[in-house]
Amino acid sequence: xxxxxxxxxxxxxxxxxxxxxxxxxxxxxxxxxxxxxxxxxxxxxxxxxxxxxxxxxxxxxxxxxxxxxxxxxxxxxxxxxxxxxxxxxxxxxxxxxxxxxxxxxxxxxxxxxxxxxxxxxxxxxxxxxxxxxxxxxxxxxxxxxxxxxxxxxxxxxxxxxxxxxxxxxxxxxxxxxxxxxxxxxxxxxxxxxxxxxxxxxxxxxxxxxxxxxxxxxxxxxxxxxxxxxxxxxxx
Amino acid sequence: xxxxxxxxxxxxxxxxxxxxxxxxxxxxxxxxxxxxxxxxxxxxxxxxxxxxxxxxxxxxxxxxxxxxxxxxxxxxxxxxxxxxxxxxxxxxxxxxxxxxxxxxxxxxxxxxxxxxxxxxxxxxxxxxxxxxxxxxxxxxxxxxxxxxxxxxxxxxxxxxxxxxxxxxxxxxxxxxxxxxxxxxxxxxxxxxxxxxxxxxxxxxxxxxxxxxxxxxxxxxxxxxxxxxxxxxxxxxxxxxxxxxxxxxxxxxxxxxxxxxxxxxxxxxxxxxxxxxxxxxxxxxxxxxxxxxxxxxxxxxxxxxxxxxxxxxxxxxxx
Amino acid sequence: xxxxxxxxxxxxxxxxxxxxxxxxxxxxxxxxxxxxxxxxxxxxxxxxxxxxxxxxxxxxxxxxxxxxxxxxxxxxxxxxxxxxxxxxxxxxxxxxxxxxxxxxxxxxxxxxxxxxxxxxxxxxxxxxxxxxxxxxxxxxxxxxxxxxxxxxxxxxxxxxxxxxxxxxxxxxxxxxxxxxxxxxxxxxxxxxxxxxxxxxxxxxxxxxxxxxxxxxxxxxxxxxxxxxxxxxxxxxxxxxxxxxxxxxxxxxxxxxxxxxxxxxxxxxxxxxxxxxxxxxxxxxxxxxxxxxxxxxxxxxxxxxxxxxxxxxxxxxxxxxxxxxxxxxxxxxxxxxxxxxxxxxxxxxxxxxxxxxxxxxxxxxxxxxxxxxxxxxxxxxxxxxxxxxxxxxxxxxxxxxxxxxxxxxxxxx
Numbered sequence: 001x002x003x004x005x006x007x008x009x010x011x012x013x014x015x016x017x018x019x020x021x022x023x024x025x026x027x028x029x030x031x032x033x034x035x036x037x038x039x040x041x042x043x044x045x046x047x048x049x050x051x052x053x054x055x056x057x058x059x060x061x062x063x064x065x066x067x068x069x070x071x072x073x074x075x076x077x078x079x080x081x082x083x084x085x086x087x088x089x090x091x092x093x094x095x096x097x098x099x100x101x102x103x104x105x106x107x108x109x110x111x112x113x114x115x116x117x118x119x120x121x122x123x124x125x126x127x128x129x130x131x132x133x134x135x136x137x138x139x140x141x142x143x144x145x146x147x148x149x150x151x152x153x154x155x156x157x158x159x160x161x162x163x164x165x166x167x168x169x170x171x172x173x174x175x176x177x178x179x180x181x182x183x184x185x186x187x188x189x190x191x192x193x194x195x196x197x198x199x200x201x202x203x204x205x206x207x208x209x210x211x212x213x214x215x216x217x218x219x220x221x222x223x224x225x226x227x228x229x230x231x232x233x234x235x
Numbered sequence: 236x237x238x239x240x241x242x243x244x245x246x247x248x249x250x251x252x253x254x255x256x257x258x259x260x261x262x263x264x265x266x267x268x269x270x271x272x273x274x275x276x277x278x279x280x281x282x283x284x285x286x287x288x289x290x291x292x293x294x295x296x297x298x299x300x301x302x303x304x305x306x307x308x309x310x311x312x313x314x315x316x317x318x319x320x321x322x323x324x325x326x327x328x329x330x331x332x333x334x335x336x337x338x339x340x341x342x343x344x345x346x347x348x349x350x351x352x353x354x355x356x357x358x359x360x361x362x363x364x365x366x367x368x369x370x371x372x373x374x375x376x377x378x379x380x381x382x383x384x385x386x387x388x389x390x391x392x393x394x395x396x397x398x399x400x401x402x403x404x405x406x407x408x409x410x411x412x413x414x415x416x417x418x419x420x421x422x423x424x425x426x427x428x429x430x431x432x433x434x435x436x437x438x439x440x441x442x443x444x445x446x447x448x449x450x451x452x453x454x455x456x457x458x459x460x461x462x463x464x465x466x467x468x469x470x471x472x473x474x475x476x477x478x479x480x481x482x483x484x485x486x487x488x489x490x491x492x493x494x495x496x497x498x499x500x501x502x503x504x505x506x507x508x509x510x511x512x513x514x515x516x517x518x519x520x521x522x523x524x525x526x527x528x529x530x531x532x533x534x535x536x537x538x539x540x541x542x543x544x545x546x547x548x549x550x551x552x553x
Numbered sequence: 554x555x556x557x558x559x560x561x562x563x564x565x566x567x568x569x570x571x572x573x574x575x576x577x578x579x580x581x582x583x584x585x586x587x588x589x590x591x592x593x594x595x596x597x598x599x600x601x602x603x604x605x606x607x608x609x610x611x612x613x614x615x616x617x618x619x620x621x622x623x624x625x626x627x628x629x630x631x632x633x634x635x636x637x638x639x640x641x642x643x644x645x646x647x648x649x650x651x652x653x654x655x656x657x658x659x660x661x662x663x664x665x666x667x668x669x670x671x672x673x674x675x676x677x678x679x680x681x682x683x684x685x686x687x688x689x690x691x692x693x694x695x696x697x698x699x700x701x702x703x704x705x706x707x708x709x710x711x712x713x714x715x716x717x718x719x720x721x722x723x724x725x726x727x728x729x730x731x732x733x734x735x736x737x738x739x740x741x742x743x744x745x746x747x748x749x750x751x752x753x754x755x756x757x758x759x760x761x762x763x764x765x766x767x768x769x770x771x772x773x774x775x776x777x778x779x780x781x782x783x784x785x786x787x788x789x790x791x792x793x794x795x796x797x798x799x800x801x802x803x804x805x806x807x808x809x810x811x812x813x814x815x816x817x818x819x820x821x822x823x824x825x826x827x828x829x830x831x832x833x834x835x836x837x838x839x840x841x842x843x844x845x846x847x848x849x850x851x852x853x854x855x856x857x858x859x860x861x862x863x864x865x866x867x868x869x870x871x872x873x874x875x876x877x878x879x880x881x882x883x884x885x886x887x888x889x890x891x892x893x894x895x896x897x898x899x900x901x902x903x904x905x906x907x908x909x910x911x912x913x914x915x916x917x918x919x920x921x922x923x924x925x926x927x928x929x930x931x932x933x934x935x936x937x938x939x940x941x942x943x944x945x946x947x948x949x950x951x952x953x954x955x956x957x958x959x960x961x962x963x964x965x
Contacts, residue, residue, distance in 0.1 A: 253795055
């Protein structure tokens with residue numbers, strides 16, 4: 001049984017249907033990536049899964065439980081963390097408080113988790129008392145991922161973690177994602193940077209105008225001609 | 236322009252203490268406005284009536300415990316009991332108002348909850364006016380009279396008690412907001428409810444807690460008001476409510492330290508500020524000008540500094 | 554909360570509102586003319602003739618506070634009026650008192666007038682409070698309905714701002730122009746108070762009393778060391794008390810009603826136990842003693858009404874106590890109210906004509922008849938001058954002091 005199973009999902013805003021009945025699944029321990037151009041419906045898919053917007057139709061099952069009618073805070077409690085596009089840092093809360101917010105659903109000791117985040121992102125440890133809003137873009141992304149890890153999620157939804165970052169930072173972020181997977185988490189990654197996403201992904205889906213047009217392993221898709229033309233910048 | 240103050244030092248210190256006293260009440264009530272605005276971007280105009288209901292509940296409790304017959308150390312217990320009853324009444328009223336009048340309108344255009352709030356305010360005000368035949372009730376006159384002095388400062392026991400308990404309540408609230416898990420959740424919801432929900436925060440529940448905290452402060456203010464001014468009536472929430480809203484705007488609406496500071500600035504402006512203006516040649520503003528001063532201040536702030544006199548960067552707002 | 558544009562529009566609205574308040578405060582403050590007598594010119598009253606069908610009652614209106622803090626004044630007065638009309642018939646028509654609650658406010662007075670005019674009253678007792686009288690006078694004048702107030706003591710109703718006197722207004726009580734000087738004399742000569750601090754309600758009653766007292770007090774050689782106004786329903790008098798403490802007057806003079814005098818004296822006594830306190834008819838009410846308790850002790854109160862000793866007062870008092878269960882001196886103006894209603898009913902008896910089975914009342918004639926009244930009333934002799942002022946008796950202002958929780962009349 002897959003950890004996350006999405007069937008015939010439809011979602012959108014107002015009169016616009018941005019996701020028109022897609023099905024995908026993520027197995028425990030996998031990194032799965034969803035690639036596609038701007039406006040293809042990638043972020044909408046993640047938002048519908050985590051409950052930020054209510055799906056218009058279809059089913060979302062997490063760990064055997066239907067979650068498509070649940071509030072986002074209830075979904076988080078089941079072990080599904082969503083790092084939204086734009087990172088969702090609380091600007092007025094300190095870095096430390098942001099990390100504590102990540103562990104909001106947990107009542108147990110946090111020391112080990114904090115140490116783990118500091119190990120992954122030593123930069124954060126230097127800035128614990130600083131308001132989140134004063135961090136640079138790369139630091140904010142680290143904080144967003146670190147904060148999501150504080151919940152000890154079984155599935156991490158990452159929306160465009162590389163957006164707006166320098167190539168060196170992008171490299172760091174992708175290494176971190178792999179490190180996270182090695183520590184046992186499952187990742188569903190949405191990326192415009194298809195090249196790097198496919199490099200680290202076990203499997204991938206291509207989303208076009210709200211529909212899945214291709215699916216396969218990361219390696220298969222990165223060899224596919226149409227994918228190379230459309231997303232990897234080769235003509 | 237240098238103006239020689241013609242009045243005695245003890246006069247100014249008395250007026251200063253008066254300003255701190257009313258300022259404390261404004262500040263306590265203002266917290267409710269500012270916190271609700273912080274999370275919902277909505278002005279809870281019924282908050283003045285939540286304060287009024289607390290005051291009436293405290294009155295009922297004191298009367299039930301013996302009213303004017305109370306004497307000796309029992310008075311301290313009776314006041315504590317009245318405060319607890321008042322807080323419970325204010326909190327229950329506020330929770331019901333939130334559930335019935337505001338939550339169904341979440342997501343509606345901003346004017347809708349505002350109008351709903353005004354409706355609730357008028358409803359509660361007239362309900363109590365009707366129940367009391369629109370007559371004033373007099374708080375039991377039990378607080379010991381007398382004062383203590385330090386240099387030019389002379390402060391009556393009741394004023395000291397009022398200021399001290401207000402400051403203590405505000406310190407407690409500030410600690411809850413800054414140091415607890417609930418406080419963090421409130422600040423997170425105030426900044427971005429969607430992101431807060433992605434952290435596992437139940438936004439609706441947190442909003443209810445915001446109403447509870449604000450109402451608790453208003454309930455305490457209600458009893459303090461009754462003990463100090465001794466006269467309460469169904470319409471008593473209106474002016475302090477608007478003044479407290481003014482205080483919240485002065486301090487920058489949404490900001491908790493701002494609301495506290497705004498309360499004191501307003502209290503002092505109405506007393507010390509008015510007397511200072513009276514020191515100018517040819518100026519004689521009677522007591523009836525205090526509301527004019529308060530609302531002129533509000534309008535000036537709205538025009539020239541809508542983010543409040545202590546405007547901070549929004550990133551450091553608590 | 555507000556968009557950029559919305560915010561500034563909201564701000565301008567508030568700005569305009571606060572300017573309006575400033576203006577209201579500035580204009581409310583001072584009365585220009587305080588001369589007495591002078592030429593009296595009337596405005597144009599809209600007298601009509603009304604017909605009352607057979608079997609229908611004649612309606613007389615009442616406008617006064619029947620709820621709220623001042624219910625304690627308005628309700629006994631209504632009872633006295635009902636007593637005057639009880640069992641009276643005029644050419645087979647009974648008399649019905651139509652009572653409207655005006656809350657003692659200007660708004661309430663105007664709205665009660667509108668309602669009473671719609672009800673088809675032929676005359677009105679009231680309004681009770683001067684603020685309501687001033688607001689209602691134009692409406693009654695326009696409709697040609699004569700109204701007799703048993704209790705409005707302010708200067709303004711008989712000396713209106715517009716200059717022309719209201720032909721339709723009369724009162725059976727006395728003007729503050731009498732109460733103020735009597736209080737001033739009492740303060741100087743009996744109490745020996747050389748300095749006074751004046752605290753006043755900013756309505757027509759309070760400012761009228763303030764002016765009458767201040768003028769007479771200074772003429773008597775006293776010095777007003779400070780003066781501050783307050784709004785109705787105000788409860789916070791701390792800043793005023795501080796100013797009084799600073800001014801150290803011999804006397805605090807309060808021009809207002811008991812609803813505000815109660816919290817005021819409690820806050821005053823908390824800090825100044827011994828300063829003398831003098832107030833007028835608006836405060837002389839049992840509610841004041843009930844509310845202020847021990848703090849009311851020693852307070853001086855005046856009442857611009859006769860020392861009720863006449864035979865007519867005794868008859869009225871006995872009847873009133875028997876019929877209503879309210880003591881005759883528990884609340885002021887009940888005898889004046891009884892007289893006001895009696896004046897109207899007597900004039901009606903003379904003016905009302907039967908015609909084709911209907912009762913015809915010429916409102917102009919009714920007005921003239923009321924003005925001509927000379928009556929040995931419950932509250933003393935009644936006779937009106939051209940302004941509608943009662944000049945029947947040379948009635949002293951009586952003075953009282955609160956002692957052991959009761960009003961004790963002082964000998965003068």
